[in-house]
Amino acid sequence: MHIKMSNIYKAFGANQVLSGVDFELLPGEVHALMGENGAGKSTLMNILTGLHKRDEGRIEIDGQERYFSNPKEAEQEGVTFIHQELNVWPHMTVLENLFIGKELYSPLGILKTKEMKEQAKKQFDRLAVTIPLEQEASLCSVGEQQMIEIAKALMTNAKVIIMDEPTAALTDREIEKLFEVINGLRAQGVSIVYISHRMEEIFTICDRITVMRDGKTVDTTPILETSFDDVVRKMVGRSLTDRFPSRQTKIGETVLELKSLTRKHAFHDISFSVKSGEVVGVAGLMGAGRTEIMRAIFGLDAIDSGEIWVNNKPVKIKTPDEAVKYGIGFITEDRKDEGLVLDFSIRENIALPNLKSFSTKGMIAEKSEREFVELLIKRLTIKTQSAEISAGSLSGGNQQKVVIAKWIGIGPKILILDEPTRGVDVGAKREIYQLMNELTERGVAIIMVSSELPEVLGMSDRVLVIHEGKLAGELSKEEATQEKIMTYATGGQ
Structure with missing residues (x-):
């Protein structure tokens, strides 16, 4: 799926969040979307998936002007957004969360639990996840809930997956597994919008990077043609001399x-x-x-x-x-x-x-x-x-x-x-x-x-x-x- 967003504007009341943003996603690429908190990254993706309406601008999907009226419609068309703040229902089981709104029924209206479990297990195996499907979601850690959300997105046969801080609560081993899955999806022509503040990940998994600052597009560059310092400079408008400030504290009792x-x-x-x-x-x-x-x-x-x-x-x-x-x-x-x-x-x-x-x-x-x-x-x-x-x-x-x-x-x-x-x-x-x-x-x-x-x-x-x-x-x-x-x-x- 080829997506092109041109000259997108969006304000919430007096707060101008986006001011003429351009963003292009190519088929089968992992595209990093970076910027400081409040730069407008999530708002831009919420406009793409129909959660917010743009004030101005144009969206083209595979060469045709197209706008989704809500996230459900976007998902049905193959565009899925895994939000940073997870949408897990705490008092439902893991299986129920995976199939919420997409339950499988027999012609007689009987829930096909066995088939649902088989599909869920297939995705969990793919992600090397071992969470019991019968477990209540409230008993899952934040990292486990993140993996449930990723598995849910993979079950929709998405053509575009937007991942907002997908590894924030994952361990190194789980990140490794996720990257294997992303590489597999890329090989199948699935496009990924990868929103993250973890520089190491961006340079490991992404093909191109778009940097936003103060609601505007600063630059889009192939990942091989940029550097850590260059990205930071574009994001914050200045250089950061040291990533971790030196410590000279006197340790006491x-x-x-x-x-x-x-x-x-x-x-x-x-x-x-x-x-x-x-x-x-x-x-x-x-x-x-x-x-x-x-x-x-x-x-x-x-x-x-x-x-x-x-x-x-x-x-x-x-x-x-x-x-x-x-x-x-x-x-x-x-x-x-x-x-x-x-x-x-x-x-x-x-x-x-x-x-x-x-x-x-x-x-x-x-x-x-x-x-x-x-x-x-x-x-x-x-x-x-x-x-x-x-x-x-x-x-x-x-x-x-x-x-x-x-x-x-x-x-x-x-x-x-x-x-x-x-x-x-x-x-x-x-x-x-x-x-x-x-x-x-x-x-x-x-x-x-x-x-x-x-x-x-x-x-x-x-x-x-x-x-x-x-x-x-x-x-x-x-x-x-x-x-x-x-x-x-x-x-x-």
Whole structure:
């Protein structure tokens, strides 16, 4: 399928999102679409698939002017969009999610469950996915939900698949498998629009790259004719001197210690400590138990045995409120369902954990709250016209910044970051890394869970590797390499 979008304009109220964008997708190519958060990438694809109507411009499909009235029509014509924020129904089974709206029935109206399972298993085998089809989707991790969405798209016999941050929650092994699938689809003439902030992936899998900035097309180039620095310069309008800012933090005393922490079927006998001013990276494959350990520290999940010590004293943390009382903040990997109240304004989201700070005799001091929120919006460069617009209207990366602002606002002594740069552009990533450095300079202890090994290696003072719910290895900054981390993560010694 050959798609050509010319001179596309789109505004939401006074906010001009797209200003004359051009984009062309050739049959059987993997085309990277890159730009900072809020550059207009997702909006452009939403116009292509009929979710939004363009204000001006022309779309041609295989040489004919064509506009889809809604995403369902686009899908029926072979154009499928896998969104960054996943569309998984939590209380339905994995099988039901795969076939929602496309169930197979016999002539008598009986559900053909066996045939559906066979089709689903075929796609799961293709992706090397082992999730039980009868399992409720709410029990799947974010990475597993991502694989369900990819499998769902592959089952539509799509001619064009738009992937928005498809690997954000996947492990290296799963990314490898996904790339095999993408290469297979490309060989069959399927076109892929690949929206990602992960530079390594872009240069590994894509044929051409289109860069957008501030709602405009900057350039389209064959991937072999550009470079990392060139793409960054086009995206942000300037050069980034260092991908990871240098760390010169003085590491202090132990502020958090886990002693033989255990939760059945999740993790076992986890012991480690974190010092003030230190960044401890936590690596491992998806499902290894990394997030489960962090949830237990924050009081979201109960532990069966073991102890948590804060400032050399044993503490009982059974709720997030108790964790906050001990100076612990938690930036979750699932910003949509756990990190934000999407219908609330940016101001309300950032102020939420800090309401006691602005309250006197049950009354909120609005001026203090507003100044506090505006300061954090400015500091984290959250792109918004107002603190009063809903968090749900922001781009994914700006939503992530709101989550970070929310927890920085409590003045944490210990900050847990679970996939802190997931879905965040290269410029914003560096801002988050700089912020982490500033926090550690103030003595904050940071635990960073990340599936991006360059990030783990670039920002951590120590690296812990989790394998099947156990601490498989601990590496100093000097010892840590991608090879050593992956050896521990896969059960090697």
